[in-house]
Amino acid sequence: MSDQNVDLLSPVDLGPYRLPNRIVMAPLTRNRAGPGNVPQTMNAEYYAQRASAGLIISEASQISPQGVGYPLTPGIHSDAQVEGWKQVTQAVHDKGGRMFLQLWHVGRISHPSLQPGDALPVAPSAIKPQGDAFTYQGLQPFVTPRALETNEIPGIVADYRLAAENALRAGFDGVEVHAANGYLLDQFLRDGSNHRTDRYGGSLENRARFLLEVLQAVCDVWGSQRVGVRLSPVNPFNDMVDSDPEALFSHVVGQLNPLGLAYLHVVEGAIHSPQASSADFDVHKLRDIFEGLYMANGGYDRQRGMRAIQEGRADLVSFGQLFIANPDLPERFARNASLNTPDETTFYGGDEKGYTDYPFLDASRT
Numbered sequence: 039m040s041d042q043n044v045d046l047l048s049p050v051d052l053g054p055y056r057l058p059n060r061i062v063m064a065p066l067t068r069n070r071a072g073p074g075n076v077p078q079t080m081n082a083e084y085y086a087q088r089a090s091a092g093l094i095i096s097e098a099s100q101i102s103p104q105g106v107g108y109p110l111t112p113g114i115h116s117d118a119q120v121e122g123w124k125q126v127t128q129a130v131h132d133k134g135g136r137m138f139l140q141l142w143h144v145g146r147i148s149h150p151s152l153q154p155g156d157a158l159p160v161a162p163s164a165i166k167p168q169g170d171a172f173t174y175q176g177l178q179p180f181v182t183p184r185a186l187e188t189n190e191i192p193g194i195v196a197d198y199r200l201a202a203e204n205a206l207r208a209g210f211d212g213v214e215v216h217a218a219n220g221y222l223l224d225q226f227l228r229d230g231s232n233h234r235t236d237r238y239g240g241s242l243e244n245r246a247r248f249l250l251e252v253l254q255a256v257c258d259v260w261g262s263q264r265v266g267v268r269l270s271p272v273n274p275f276n277d278m279v280d281s282d283p284e285a286l287f288s289h290v291v292g293q294l295n296p297l298g299l300a301y302l303h304v305v306e307g308a309i310h311s312p313q314a315s316s317a318d319f320d321v322h323k324l325r326d327i328f329e330g331l332y333m334a335n336g337g338y339d340r341q342r343g344m345r346a347i348q349e350g351r352a353d354l355v356s357f358g359q360l361f362i363a364n365p366d367l368p369e370r371f372a373r374n375a376s377l378n379t380p381d382e383t384t385f386y387g388g389d390e391k392g393y394t395d396y397p398f399l400d401a402s403r404t
Contacts, residue, residue, distance in 0.1 A: 045344050047372055050092070050353060052331060053263030053300040055136055055211065057092035057354075060347055061368045064335055064356035065095045065140040065214070065268070069387040071112040075100070077122035081112070082129040083394050087365035089135030092354065095266075095303075096126075098142035098216050101201035102194075103154045105222070107144030108172050110387065114139060114201045120208045127209035138212040138266065139205040141198060141256065145222030146183035146231070147276050149173050158184040162225050162232040162239065167277035188236045191248060194222075198252045202259040212264035215253055218305050220276025223249045224269075227286060230279035242289040249290065253297055262298040266333070270305035272319050284319045291327045302328045303356065306336035322351055340371050366398045375399055 047059050072078040085094060100106050100113045113119045123139070130137045146161035149171035153159060161183035170177040186194070198215070205213050217223035225231040226248045232239050238248050249267075257265050270278075271287040280286055294302060306321045325332045334343075334352035343355040361367050363380035370377055384392020 042348050045347050046340070046355060047368070048347070050331070052093065052354075053212065053261075055093075057136065058090075059092040059368050060352075060354040061092050061343075061371060062333060062354050062356040063088050063091040063094040063361045063367075064358040065097055065216070066358055066362060067097050067108065067111060068385065068393065069108060069110040070389075070393060071110045072122070074116065074118055075106070075111060075113040076116075076118045077112045077126050079125065080390060080394060081122075082126045085126050085137065086129035086133050086135070087394060087398075088361055088367070089130045089133035090366060090368045091135065091361065092368070094130060094135060094137040095214050095356065096137060096139045096210075098140045098221075099123075099201075100142050100144070102143065102197040104157075104160065104194075105143035105197070106152050107148040107159075107221075109152075109174050114141070114204045114208070115197070120204050123205075123208035123210070127211075131209070136211045138214050138264075139208070139210045140214045140216050140268070141201050141205070142216045143194065143197070143222040145225045146180070147171070147221060148183075149178055150181060151175060151178070158182075160184050160186050160190075161222070162186065162234055165231055165233065167220070167231075169277060185234070188238065191238060191251075195248075195251050195255050199255040199259060202256045206259060212266065212300060213256060213260060214266040214268055214303060215249075215256055216268055217249050217252075218268040218270035218303075219273055219309065220270075220278040223252065224278060227290065228278055228280035228283075229286075230277075230281075242286055245286070246290050246293055250293055250297075253294070253299070257297060257299075263300050265297075265299050266301040266303055267294065267299060268303040268305065269324075270309075271321055271324070273305050273308050275309050284323070287319075287324060288327060291324045295327075295329045299330055301331040301333050301354065303333040303335060306334055325351060340374070343371075362392075363396050365396055366400075369399055373399070 148159035166182040331353040333354040346352040363378040
């Protein structure tokens with residue numbers, strides 16, 4: 039239902055929280071954690087600068103050592119990581135912001151050099167993805183992962199539960215379960231990567247089972263109104279494909295409704311592959327199926343975001359690159375002001391350059 043009186047700058051109730059606007063900072067891997075994948079002071083400054091977002095969703099954070107797939111990405115499985123995140127959440131709260139942590143297990147998108155004991159990465163099936171892993175030794179070809187045994191899956195669900203408990207200890211306002219972009223939960227959902235014949239493979243119900251078990255475990259910790267989930271139905275990133283994404287994701291989203299989640303966050307197209315088409319699948323059907331708040335993501339700018347809210351096609355919109363380069367993005371949108379240009383050479387890894395040094399409209403702010 040359209041409402042011309044509601045736009046990106048309108049407040050919205052998300053679970054127990056009243057958000058001041060509908061402009062969400064998307065989860066953005068920046069590869070700037072410290073030793074031990076521990077968040078550091080630089081990370082706290084970065085997020086605090088962006089606290090005027092209606093909601094910040096943290097960069098993806100691994101739930102266990104097995105979940106690691108990239109150098110210098112933060113985790114949420116050790117006491118040191120919890121302490122590191124505490125300084126981040128405190129800095130955001132001191133600026134009046136709200137922040138959810140994104141829970142992550144990369145599955146097969148890893149490399150033995152990043153795994154405990156140089157073990158093989160795990161996956162639903164032993165299918166090697168095309169492409170290269172980012173390692174401390176540079177790019178290296180992905181390896182064929184090890185298929186998880188059925189009796190191992192409850193242990194990973196338990197890892198998600200513990201990570202959710204750690205996020206609560208670290209002072210977050212909620213969590214988002216990362217089930218998108220070709221990582222472990224997405225690998226179980228899509229039949230290009232899931233060839234299992236047990237209760238976690240084959241039918242739509244079976245392929246959705248792992249995600250629903252994870253969400254239930256996380257909701258047991260947080261309450262469903264402080265839990266969101268991210269899906270990417272047509273994103274081919276990380277060598278992902280499904281034979282019938284419309285049937286799959288319509289089923290998955292229908293199964294989410296009884297949980298009463300805070301929101302559904304949908305990557306509406308492809309990331310890193312602008313040429314990829316989603317013409318055969320209208321992701322807006324998911325908006326109609328889902329009974330809660332719908333968060334849209336996918337190259338939105340101010341104009342497209344305003345229109346999506348006003349026309350009722352989204353309740354919130356998450357922005358990635360625009361938030362990297364514009365720490366005060368809501369203010370710039372409110373004034374319809376010019377935007378800083380993102381420096382793509384500094385997106386992944388490095389120091390404060392291209393991280394905390396983008397200028398505010400008001401030069402006296404930092």
